[in-house]
Amino acid sequence: MAHEIHTDSHVPPPLTPIAASAFHASPTAALVVEISGIVIDANDSVTDLFGWSRTELIGSNAWALLDQPWLHTDAFDEHNVPRPGNHFDREVTVVRRNGEKVPVLTRISRLTDEETEPALYLVSCQDLASAEEVRRRGLAEAEIDQLTECLTRTAFIRHLDEMLSLASLSDVAVALLFVDMDDFKEINDLYGHPVGDALLRHAAREFARVLAEEVADGAGTIGRLGGDEFAIAIPVTEPDAAGRLALTVAERIGEVIRLPFVVDDITLRTSASVGLATFPQDERERSELFRAADIAMYTAKRTRGEQRVFAFDRTMKDGLEAEKAIVRDVRYALAHDSFEIHYQPLVDFTSRRLLGFEALLRMRCTDPTATGPTTEAPARPGPTAPGAAPTTAEAPALRPPDAFLPVAARYGLMGLITRWVVHHATAEYAAVAGLFDPDVRLCLNVPTSDFEAPDFPDLVRGALSDSGLSAHNLELEVTEAEPAGDFPALKTHMDDLGADGISFSLDDFGTGFSCLGLVRELPFSRLKLDRSFLHPSEGYRGRDVVAAIVHLASLLKVNLLAEGIESARQVDALVELGAFQGQGFLFGRPMPADRLADWYREWSAA
Numbered sequence: 001m002a003h004e005i006h007t008d009s010h011v012p013p014p015l016t017p018i019a020a021s022a023f024h025a026s027p028t029a030a031l032v033v034e035i036s037g038i039v040i041d042a043n044d045s046v047t048d049l050f051g052w053s054r055t056e057l058i059g060s061n062a063w064a065l066l067d068q069p070w071l072h073t074d075a076f077d078e079h080n081v082p083r084p085g086n087h088f089d090r091e092v093t094v095v096r097r098n099g100e101k102v103p104v105l106t107r108i109s110r111l112t113d114e115e116t117e118p119a120l121y122l123v124s125c126q127d128l129a130s131a132e133e134v135r136r137r138g139l140a141e142a143e144i145d146q147l148t149e150c151l152t153r154t155a156f157i158r159h160l161d162e163m164l165s166l167a168s169l170s171d172v173a174v175a176l177l178f179v180d181m182d183d184f185k186e187i188n189d190l191y192g193h194p195v196g197d198a199l200l201r202h203a204a205r206e207f208a209r210v211l212a213e214e215v216a217d218g219a220g221t222i223g224r225l226g227g228d229e230f231a232i233a234i235p236v237t238e239p240d241a242a243g244r245l246a247l248t249v250a251e252r253i254g255e256v257i258r259l260p261f262v263v264d265d266i267t268l269r270t271s272a273s274v275g276l277a278t279f280p281q282d283e284r285e286r287s288e289l290f291r292a293a294d295i296a297m298y299t300a301k302r303t304r305g306e307q308r309v310f311a312f313d314r315t316m317k318d319g320l321e322a323e324k325a326i327v328r329d330v331r332y333a334l335a336h337d338s339f340e341i342h343y344q345p346l347v348d349f350t351s352r353r354l355l356g357f358e359a360l361l362r363m364r365c366t367d368p369t370a371t372g373p374t375t376e377a378p379a380r381p382g383p384t385a386p387g388a389a390p391t392t393a394e395a396p397a398l399r400p401p402d403a404f405l406p407v408a409a410r411y412g413l414m415g416l417i418t419r420w421v422v423h424h425a426t427a428e429y430a431a432v433a434g435l436f437d438p439d440v441r442l443c444l445n446v447p448t449s450d451f452e453a454p455d456f457p458d459l460v461r462g463a464l465s466d467s468g469l470s471a472h473n474l475e476l477e478v479t480e481a482e483p484a485g486d487f488p489a490l491k492t493h494m495d496d497l498g499a500d501g502i503s504f505s506l507d508d509f510g511t512g513f514s515c516l517g518l519v520r521e522l523p524f525s526r527l528k529l530d531r532s533f534l535h536p537s538e539g540y541r542g543r544d545v546v547a548a549i550v551h552l553a554s555l556l557k558v559n560l561l562a563e564g565i566e567s568a569r570q571v572d573a574l575v576e577l578g579a580f581q582g583q584g585f586l587f588g589r590p591m592p593a594d595r596l597a598d599w600y601r602e603w604s605a606a
Helices: 017-025 046-050 153-169 184-191 193-214 239-258 286-301 314-336 405-410 414-435 456-467 487-498 515-521 542-556 568-577 593-605
Strands: 029-034 039-042 087-095 101-110 120-127 173-181 221-226 229-236 261-263 266-268 272-279 309-311 339-348 353-364 441-446 474-479 503-509 526-529 559-562
Touching: 017 153, 029 046, 046 120, 120 153, 153 173, 153 221, 153 229, 153 286, 173 193, 173 239, 173 286, 184 193, 184 266, 193 221, 193 229, 193 239, 193 261, 193 266, 229 239, 239 272, 239 309, 272 286, 286 309, 286 314, 314 353, 314 405, 314 414, 339 414, 339 593, 353 414, 353 593, 405 414, 414 441, 414 456, 414 593, 441 503, 456 474, 456 487, 487 503, 526 542, 542 559, 542 568
Parallel strands: 272 309, 353 441, 441 474, 474 503, 503 526, 526 559
Antiparallel strands: 029 039, 029 120, 087 101, 101 120, 173 229, 173 272, 221 229, 261 266, 339 353
């Protein structure tokens, strides 16, 4: 028998534009009701389920439409209903307008706080008979990640949307955490995918355990977004506490993942980078909330230290936009040859003999209005700095390598840049090499990761062949500031290219990774002492350290060259310690290839 529908006039609750849009656009039938069951608002999806229109349902009694005894007893009263921010699910029978009875899963959530009168509730109804809705008492298998038993990306986003819709209708916050497993690819490559899969299952179980321990009633949803990246959404009934709770959960996740995990007698030690953002404090749209948590996680990922948990703030977003602008400029420079190479002389400052030129990359600003760091302020030509660059007014704005190379490395562009530099620097230097003594070298700084690449020897030999530059005029610098990821490949390539007559130097000596091991195992002919050892703040034992390095170089029968020399006082101190080679502004600033001849004439005449 069809139930009677009343059309008493009720005023719908005030909704924010975002909440109202989500409520009315939802494909799930939803009602806003009072404790008595009177419907004060409904969305258009109710027509498909109930048979009555939205306007017909407003003012009717919802409990009369849901044919379940507990709704008509004391089991549902103001003392036994969901608290704000929580909900309970019931399977009931809906009586449609035509009298048909349909099994429905209802979710009843309180929208207003406990002091607001009248109390309002959201009743959402999903047809269990529909093949396209969630199956009875659970999610469809397609929505569960079979490896970790977390929600799939699509299912998680849907759950998050529902959570945000409820939060928009009430004074509830939502904390969103993005979790990325550090070094997961390396674990997969080293031990195989079964071990990597076991680690992901372990991580998912630990995330669930943390939620159960830290969040009231274990509320929260875990999804696997793909690969080794997870997301966690947590409803928080006290909005002011959302950030603190999210941070607590994030830090606990970091702690449990750092604990050793044993699989197949292999002990794994890893870590996780966690970014968090909250609704509505950080963002109010799901897509923007997703992006905010992702930005925070990215910030944690690229921070090499103990701090692997970051909460979103606006400066992160601004910083990411700035990085993207740099990446666009680097890609443009690669496509349009808008890089420049400047050359800084290396000299023996006792004999005034020219040893070589280090190639230093610059990038032209592609936007004439762009602001940001440019090359060092040029000095006027003179006896202590011959061949200085033109003034800023005479030359286009240039960005120094520190302003774009770290970003390029994070976005995987260093290989392309290295290829460009090797070809262009050898060609430019070959055109002027005849002006100098036959043993003056071109020095190219090559990232360790590019040096270890399988095709690196072919790249160098191809550039030498194309330019006509002799292998004896090329010196490749490996920076100690980067760890050697594939040491055997690095050594093999150095031995291979060394047989052709190419020489090698170790840049930034004294500041990086395993310096003595590198010096002992690899065929370096020159160590370049990092400029920090010449700085006044080097420490009270700085002179002793430099003296020890000078002595070490002598024992190893390799040359020692000091970087960053800017004063005659530094030269005197180095000579007193037995070091005679250097580079720095005192001898010459980095300059374009067409200025090298002028610099050399001035240097030779001084």
